[in-house]
Amino acid sequence: MQRNYRRGRYSVTRLVVHLVFTTKYQRKVFDGEEDHVHLLVEYPPKLSISVLVNNLKSTSSRRVRFLNTHIPRLSKSAALWSRSYFACSAGGATLETLKAYVNGQKTPD
Template identity: 55%
Template sequence: MVFVTKYRHGVLDAAMLDRCRKIMTDVCADFGAAMTEFNGEDDHVHLLVEYPPKTAVSTLVNSLKSVSARRLRSEYTDRVNRYSMHGHFWSPSYFAASASGAPLASLREYIDRQQQPAATR
């Protein structure tokens, strides 16, 4: 899955990505899913999630985006408010693809290669 920030603003820093990983891992656990990989850059995140077939991907995505946006906005208010995002953190769209035929090692390698932003000073 790939989620992009609203207007592709480069709002995410290293601390926010770490917090986002924790929040999304907890949300996945609530759905009986497992996030096996997470990485991102300043304007998007990549997730590799294994979820049960009874879970609709749209429901999982909605929870991941809404819970993470609400918590990140409340914890990093000053940083998020620097950008005029009109009350939204994530873009309303997302990318999700099935990886049933691809080796997990190659997917993990792709996600790990994302360049994380440097920590803010």
């Protein structure tokens, strides 16, 4: 299986994060997962998670409201998302696998 790595001048990365956003006051807004959404996002190493989240929330809020005019305003500020979020790294290896790999590395004599 070939991985799609991001190649920079001095680094090779593949950073993926699992994000969960909840609606303001956890109100039921969507079909399916009614009060939250799950996102799996690949991002560049210079971008912090908090900046990524703020950009995604503001952009998606405007887009969702534009495409779904029937969604009610949840607060006076018209915010769709709550200020909080969940973020978790989404690498393919478990911590146990990584620990075994690191412990298995030979140290120079």
